[in-house]
Amino acid sequence: MTEASSAEQPVVVVGAGIIGVCCALYLLRGGHRVILLDRGAPGEATSFGNGSIITEEAVVPVQTPGVARRVPGMLLDPLGPLSIRWGYLPKLAPWLLQFVQASSPKHVEAISIALKALLTGAQSAYQPLVEMAGIQDMIQRSGWLSVYETQKGFQAYQPMLELQRRRGVRFDVLPAEELRQLEPSLAPIFDRGVFYPDVSHTVNNFRFVQELAAAFVEGGGEIRRESVIGFDRAEASVKAVLTEAGRIDCSATVIAAGAWSKNLTKMLGWRPPLETERGYHLTLPEPGVSPRLPVYSTERGFVCTPLENGLRIAGTVELGGLKAEPNWKRAEVLYDNANRWFPGLERSGETRWMGFRPSMPDSLPVIGPTPGCRNVLLAFGHGHCGLSLAGRTGEIIAELVAGRDPGIDMAPYRVDRF
Numbered sequence: 457m458t459e460a461s462s463a464e465q466p467v468v469v470v471g472a473g474i475i476g477v478c479c480a481l482y483l484l485r486g487g488h489r490v491i492l493l494d495r496g497a498p499g500e501a502t503s504f505g506n507g508s509i510i511t512e513e514a515v516v517p518v519q520t521p522g523v524a525r526r527v528p529g530m531l532l533d534p535l536g537p538l539s540i541r542w543g544y545l546p547k548l549a550p551w552l553l554q555f556v557q558a559s560s561p562k563h564v565e566a567i568s569i570a571l572k573a574l575l576t577g578a579q580s581a582y583q584p585l586v587e588m589a590g591i592q593d594m595i596q597r598s599g600w601l602s603v604y605e606t607q608k609g610f611q612a613y614q615p616m617l618e619l620q621r622r623r624g625v626r627f628d629v630l631p632a633e634e635l636r637q638l639e640p641s642l643a644p645i646f647d648r649g650v651f652y653p654d655v656s657h658t659v660n661n662f663r664f665v666q667e668l669a670a671a672f673v674e675g676g677g678e679i680r681r682e683s684v685i686g687f688d689r690a691e692a693s694v695k696a697v698l699t700e701a702g703r704i705d706c707s708a709t710v711i712a713a714g715a716w717s718k719n720l721t722k723m724l725g726w727r728p729p730l731e732t733e734r735g736y737h738l739t740l741p742e743p744g745v746s747p748r749l750p751v752y753s754t755e756r757g758f759v760c761t762p763l764e765n766g767l768r769i770a771g772t773v774e775l776g777g778l779k780a781e782p783n784w785k786r787a788e789v790l791y792d793n794a795n796r797w798f799p800g801l802e803r804s805g806e807t808r809w810m811g812f813r814p815s816m817p818d819s820l821p822v823i824g825p826t827p828g829c830r831n832v833l834l835a836f837g838h839g840h841c842g843l844s845l846a847g848r849t850g851e852i853i854a855e856l857v858a859g860r861d862p863g864i865d866m867a868p869y870r871v872d873r874f
Contacts, residue, residue, distance in 0.1 A: 466491045467857060468697045468706040470684055470720060471713035473503040474661075474843055475835055477668050478850030479710050481585050484677050486854045491704060492672065493697070494713075495683040499665030502714050502842065505737045505809040507759040507770040508661040509600065509750060510582070510844050512575040513652050515568045515623040516616045517819030518773070518839065519559040527552070530775075535789050537757025541776035548775055551731045554817035554874065564619070567818055570868035572623040574821075574845060579656055581847035589671035594664050595656050600750040600759075601639055602650040603797075609755040610648045616754075617650070627652045641745050642797055657750050659764040661843060687723055693831045694724075708831040708857050712849075715778060715812040717822075717836035721871070724829055728822055728871050730837055732778055733813035736786045737770035738794075739763070744802040756793045767801075769794045773813075782810040815839040823849055823869040824856065833857060834871055 469480045472494035480492045492498075518538075530540045540548065558567065579597075586592050604610035620627065628651045635649035636642065658664045673679060682699035687709070689695070696705045711720050718730040743766060752759035758771030769790045774783065787808045795801045816822065816837040826832040833856055835849050855862040867873070 464489070465705050465707040466678075467708045467710065468493060468704055469710040469712060470494070470697065471711065471717070471836075472496070472498040472669065472679065473501055473712070473714050474499065474665050474846040475714065475838060475849055476710070476712035477665055477672065478585060478846040479712050479835055479853045480677055480850075481588065481668060481672050481675075482850035482854035483710075483857060484672060484675050485584065485588070486858055488857070490672075490677045492669075492677060492679045493682055493684060493699065494679075495681060497681065498669035498679065499662050502811045502813060503665045504662050505735070505770065505811045506661055506843050507737075507750070507752075508657045508659075508761045508763060508768060508843065509759065510579055510595065510656040510658065511600070511652070512578050512654055512844070513620060513625045513627070514575060514841050514844060515571045515625060516619055517558070517564055517567045517571065518815070519555050519564070519817070519819060520616060521559055521561050521564060523559040524556045527556070534783065535785055537771075538773045539775070541774065541780060544776045544780065547777065548731065551729050551817050552775075554729055558818040563818070566868075567820060568619055568623055570820055573864045574848060574869070575841070578844050578848045581851045585668055585671070585847055585850070588675065589667045591664070591667045594658050594660065594667070596659060597656045598749040599651055599653040600655040600657070600752060601635070602652070602752055602754060603635065603642070603646045604648045604753075605646055605755060607647045613754055625652070626654055639748055639751060641747050642751065643799055645796065655750070657761055658843070684720060689724075689829065692828060694829055708833065710833045710835055710853055710857075712835040714836055714842075715814040717814060717834070721826070721834065724826055724832060726826060726871055728837070729817050729874055730822075731775065731815050731817070733815045733839065734774040734776050734782075735770065735811055735813050736772055736774075736782070736790060737768055737809045738787050738790050739766050739768050739807045739809075740801060740803060741766040741805045742802050743767040743798070744800060745798040747798070751797065753793070758790055758793055760794055760797065767794075778812060784808065813839050813842070820868055821845065821849070822871045823852060824866045824871070827872055
C-alpha cells in the first residue's frame with residue numbers, strides 16, 4: 457500500500473462503530489477517498505452503550521491467572537460479573553480453552569506489554585479527530601476511581617496493581633477517608649480506593665460517534681447503509697466490496713465491524729477466535745446524585761459514569777453469542793450494585809440496553825493486514841477497550857494503508873497469532 461491520491465479508488469471501511477469511524481476519519485485526513493459501510497447508522501450497535509471511558513491504564517487482560525478456577529462459578533451464577541450461558545457452552549468451548557490458556561502468568565505479562573504499547577497515546581490520538589469535529593468539550597479528563605468494598609477484594613487485586621506498576625501506570629491508593637473526600641457522593645461502605653488520574657471520559661458516547669461521523673461526511677467522506685455480502689478477490693487482493701446494493705471497487709478495505717467481523721473474515725479465508733461479551737447498561741436521566749468522576753468496581757464488574765444525559769451504569773460480561781435474548785435480570789443487578797454506592801437512586805425514565813463487545817481470547821484486538829489479501833486491513837476484537845483504542849487504531853490503520861511503519865511491533869495483534 458502506498459501514499460494516497462484523490463484520483464484512486466476509494467478505501468472502503470466496513471463498520472460504522474467508533475473503531476470504523478475513527479479509521480475512516482484518519483484515512484480521510486491522509487488524503488484518501490473513503491467510503492464507510494454499515495447496515496445501520498453510525499454508532500447504533502456496540503458503540504451506543506459502552507461505559508464512555510477513554511483510558512491508557514487498561515493493561516490488565518480479562519483473563520488473569522486463576523481464571524480456570526472461576527469457570528464453574530461462571531456457569532452456576534447467571535447473574536455474576538462474568539457468566540456463561542449453558543446453552544452456548546458447546547460453541548464457546550474452543551474460545552474458552554484459549555481464554556484459559558492465555559491466563560498463565562507468562563502469557564498475562566506478555567499480553568500486558570502488548571496492551572501497553574497499543575494504549576500509549578490512546579488519548580492524544582483523538583485530538584486531531586475532535587478538533588476536526590469541533591467537539592473538544594466532549595472529552596473530560598477527570599480521572600477515574602476504582603473502589604473496593606472489602607479488604608479481601610483489595611488484596612485480591614494486588615497482583616494486578618503490581619502489573620500496572622510494571623507498565624508505568626500512575627495511580628494513588630486511597631484510604632476510606634480520602635476516598636470520601638475525592639467522591640463525597642459515595643456511601644461510606646468502602647475499605648479502599650485507587651485513583652487513576654490519566655483517564656478521560658466522553659460526556660455522551662453515542663453523540664460522540666455521531667459527531668465524528670458527521671465530521672467525516674463534512675470533510676468529504678461518504679457513508680452508505682449497505683450490508684456486505686462478499687468480496688471480489690484477484691491476485692491476492694480484494695478488487696471490490698460486494699454489497700446488497702451492488703459493487704464498490706476499492707484500493708483497500710478495512711474490516712472494523714466489531715462482533716460481526718468474524719463472518720466477513722471468513723469470506724476471506726480466516727476464522728479468528730472472535731467471541732461476543734454481552735454487556736448491559738442502565739442510564740438514569742435524573743438519578744438524584746452527581747458523581748464528580750467515573751467510579752468502577754473490579755469486585756462487581758461495573759462502572760458508573762456521569763454523562764450529559766444522566767448516570768450510565770454499565771458492565772458485566774455474559775458469554776452467550778449474538779442470538780440469545782437479553783437477560784434483563786443482569787440490568788437489575790447493575791442497579792442494585794449502583795444503589796449500594798449511591799443510596800436512593802432515582803429510576804424514573806431509565807433506559808436499558810444490551811450490546812456485544814467483540815473479544816479475542818487473549819484480550820488483544822486484531823489489527824493489521826490479512827495474510828493472503830495484501831490490501832485488506834483488520835481492526836476488530838477490542839473488547840472492553842473499544843472506545844479507548846479507537847483513535848489509536850485509526851491512526852495505525854492509516855499508517856499501514858499508506859505503507860508506513862506505525863511505530864510499534866504489530867505481531868501481537870496479527871489475525872494468525874492463534
